[in-house]
Amino acid sequence: MVDIEFEYSVPVLVIGGGACGCIAALAAKQAGSDVMLIEQDDRPMGSTGMSQGLISAAGTQQQHKHGVEDSAERFYNDIMTKTQGQADPVIAKIIAENSGPTLDWMIGDLDLPWRLDTSFRPGYGNSVYRVHGWDGHNGQDMVDLLHQRLSEADIDVFLEAKLTVVHTDDNHRVCGVSLTRPNGEIERLGCDALILACGGFAANTAMLQKYIPEVCHARNNGHEGSQGTAVEIGLKLGAQLGDMGAYQGYGMHTEPQGISVPPNILINGGVLINQNGERFVDESEDIAGVVLPVLQQPGDFVWVVYDERIEKTALHYPEMKQLNTLNAAKSGDNIQTLAAAINVPGEALQQTLEQAHLAQLSHTPDAFNRQWHDDLPPENKLKAFKVIGAIYHTQGGLQINERAQVVHQDGTSLPNLFAGGGAARSVSGPAHWGYIPAMGLATAVVLGRTAGQSAAAAASNSAK
Ligand SMILES: Cc1cc2nc3c(=O)[nH]c(=O)nc-3n(C[C@H](O)[C@H](O)[C@H](O)COP(=O)(O)OP(=O)(O)OC[C@H]3O[C@@H](n4cnc5c(N)ncnc54)[C@H](O)[C@@H]3O)c2cc1C
16 A cells, blocks of 8 residues: 655656657557646757767558668567667567557658658668667757657647656555655655656766676766666565666767767778777777777777768768867878878888788778778778777666566566666667667667557546
8 A cells, every 4th residue: 555645646757858758648548648848958959959869660661652662570570689688678669560550650650750861871880870869960859859749749748847756556656756856855746657867877976886797987978867766666666677788888978078970981991990009890890889989099099080971971060060160170182291290100001001901902891890882981081080999878777568567577567667779678678789780779769659559548447
């Protein structure tokens, strides 16, 4: 029995105003439920707001329009291949089967402007063109637009309210929450179903130390609100956790601007060079896992070397525009002048780039096993960004079932508690090497929609 008085009660309560929370709220509302969304900040942002807004989805109308053949089965196989069979098959299935319908629903029903990003070539685990974006826009545009849709759908959003306690009865049923306001006041809100969409734990050093010690000293370029609220609350409620060692790192966080170099720079031929003028990794192998080799290089930073041809493939990304406006790149008319500009040994850089060109010409993998195919390594006039490795977002979290319902350690499901996005276990396997591009937002929107629909059904059942 719960003897707490709730000042107010709503059928579905969503915690977190990023992509997962907004999509969950919109889906629950569309399923017929009254919904309220809670966000701790005064202006919603989250990791979603910091992202590039790119979403992987399979079997979309956009792919069909561009003649790209894809399917849920293919996406599932890509996830399982990339994670060496270690992703949760149930969650992988939800993502693979629902990503296409969810993106089509976002474009069709919610009038959101995603398009297939035909400049984001298959790679890093996606075997076909699957990344969808919004040309010229980024994550904060996405958050603002999603909140506009919440307002149009008459969904109440309660800002500057931090979830601090979840109240349950003896049967693990959530009855309501306590929210702490900036002035320390506590408000209690009842609900029939609760969705935790409050992100991961990349900003919580103690949790990183516990679950992912290898990056606990790395720069966090994710949102400071990723404090692991869902994990903390889940543990108190006896929830199961999964893949807590998984995370999305990034090896191209510019120093000192703090801007992400778009992946296209590496995909289309860019290379990473350490301070000895040497490459140290196959840059085409792993978009997120490359962070570890970068962190292991002398001096804690490396250079992304590219040329004008490669740059053209990324110019439409806002991040690249920003970097160019800030004149962030060092440049040189040839290898020697670039080497002088970035203070690496010219002879070593010359040898490094020559070896890459030789491998490309002979169609053989280079010393790091990179297959160059038709891509050319950087040549002629060269440019370079100084970059460091950073953690962007964690990928482990609350174990959920096929309805995005949180699973208890005893294997049963918590009856009216749901989770998605950074709060839940994702499909990146157990460590840094299983992240497929644009999967963070894919899990946020797909699990958000699933959680919203399931929570609406749970709330309607409890009203009967
Ligand atoms: C720089 C960067 C670039 C990225 N680019 C991409 C990309 O292009 N594509 C992609 O797929 N992924 C990308 N990611 C990952 C992606 O942004 C995340 O996976 C995704 O945004 C997670 O969404 P979410 O809604 O779960 O969490 P968030 O967007 O972080 O939202 C969680 C919200 O919950 C709020 N909150 C937290 N705790 C509480 C509490 N106790 N009470 C109330 N509110 C709370 C937070 O303030 C926040 O607003 C990127 C990440 C970063 C950092």
